[in-house]
Amino acid sequence: MSQSTIHRVEFKTNVVHINDVKQRDLARAKHLVAGHQPHGPNAKKHQHQRQQNCDGSSEIPVTDNGVTYLVNCGLGEPATNVSLLVDTGSSNIWVKDTSYQVTSTSTDTRKPFSIGYGSGSCSGTEYTDRLTLSKDLVVENQSIGVADKCDKMDGFDGIFGIGPVALTQNTMAPDASSPNGIATVMDNLKGQGKIQDECIGIGYAPTTDLNAASGTLCFGGADPSQYIGDLSYVPITSTSPASNYWGIDQSIMYGDTEIMVKCAGISDTGTTLILLPQDAFNCYQQQTGATLDPNTGLLTVTKAQYDQMxxxxxxxxxxxxxxxxxxxxxxxxxxxxxxxxxxxxMSMGDIQHDGLCFINGYAFLQRYYSVYDTANAQVGYAATKYTNATTN
Structure with missing residues (x-):
């Protein structure tokens, strides 16, 4: 992959308080477990010929605010800058109506849309418009939801969904021309010849600098400069409802002790923590000696316990x-x-589902480069220079 084809945009980091993390993650997990879709990433597995190289990729940065990662985009011409939450658990792009300006490239489709999330919901009208990801990466006629009703969505202008197209089903009024859902940004980048492969690489860096860009999205494939060694891929799990998202099968060891048997879960940028099934969480707490903090509801350890982890x-x-x-x-x-x-x-608790037992959120994704390959219905991970960093 030529570095000359990679496009970056720098922006700031916002960090929110730890007290809000648990309730937000639980609400999102409940939504993901309940949000069964009729199709997942596997639906596209056989629609494209497998290509081993991801050439002509384009890259833009994402920023960590402790609960969400934000990407700066431009809408319309001239472009209005907006800050959108990056989300692998949804596939629509939408923006609050107060942040949207109608321009010469805007088309009101007059179709209503409505989307629910774990921490809120929004509804409004669909437009198609020019989406500028960087000066060299522009998407024409992208579906953009313009929300006139939006709750519990503070700190950003909207959502930048990068999940599979199936997750757009039932978010807009039925359309005979698109029975399988609304074309995602990845669909349009591929269809307009802007990228070769319909896959996206995500690299995050643990950071304590509130003014530093802390990650990069690579559209069209993986950026070898962002990881060490080889990427290892696994197919999307066949177990529902994890199969409706970027689902994988996984087990977890703590030292030499298996604390979670192999089960299905998801890799999700919209979740901050790592969520475990209750029995695995109990075992982890026992192994570390951690106690629950009454203020945050999260596990804490002493310095002496940390030194023995x-x-x-x-x-x-x-x-x-x-x-x-x-x-x-x-x-x-x-x-x-x-x-x-x-x-x-933290524990999945009562919302645990046999088909979605865990969630690898940002806490995991900050340490490993991840690739979400729609064409081949697979997820890839690789180590980075931050995998063994001691920045926290």
């Missing part, structure tokens, strides 16, 4: 992805106390 191993396919003790804690800048050591795990 072991590495975890996320077993996906034939690979074991090591999670060192520092990777298992949240950034201490997000807490009221700089001495607090809060673990980045």
């Amino acid at each position: 072991k590495s975890m191993y996320f077993c996906v396919g034939d690979q074991k992805y090591e999670f060192i003790p520092n990777a298992q804690i949240l950034c201490r800048n997000q807490s009221d106390s700089p001495d607090a050591i809060t673990l980045a795990f």
Whole structure:
């Protein structure tokens, strides 16, 4: 992949308080477990000829605010800049009506749309418009939901969904021309010849600098400069409802102890923590000696306990992805106390589903490069220079 084809845009980081993380993640998990779709990424597996190389990719940065990662985009011509939450668990792009300006490239389709999320919902009217991701990466006639009703969606202008097209089903009024859903940004980038392969690479960097860009989206494939060694892919799980998202089969070890047997779950940028089934969470708490903080509802350990913690191993396919003790804690800048050591795990609790037992959220994705390949219905992971960093 030629570095000259990669396009980056820099922007700032916003970090929110740790107290809000648990309830937001639980609400999202409940939505994902309940949100069964008739088709998942597997629906596209046989629609494209497999291509081994992802040439002509384009890259833009994403920023971590502790709960969401934001990407700056332009809508219309002249472009109005908006800050959108990056979400692998949905596939529509929408923006609040207060952040949207009608321009010469805007077309009101007069179709209503409505989308529910774990932490809120929105509804309004669909437009098609020019979407500018960078000066060299522009999408024409992209479906954009313009929301006149939106609740619990503070701190950003809208959602940038990068999930499979099936997740757009039932979000807009029925259309005979698009019975399988609304064309996603990935569909349009591919269809307009802007990318060769319909896959996206995501690299995040753990950071304590509130003014630094902390990640990159690579449209059209993986950026080899963002990871170390080889990418290892696994097919999307066949187990529902995880198969409706970027679902994988995984087991987890803590040291030499298996704390989670192999089961289906998802890789999700919209979740901050790593969510475990209740029995695995209990075992992890027992192994670490952690206690629940009454203020945050999250596990905490003392400095002495932290010093005795072991590495975890996320077993996906034939690979074991090591999670060192520092990777298992949240950034201490997000807490009221700089001495607090809060673990980045919580239980799925009562919302656990046999077909969606865990969620690998940002806490995991900050440490491993991930690739979401729509054409081949697979997820890939690779180590990065931050995998064993001690920045938290």
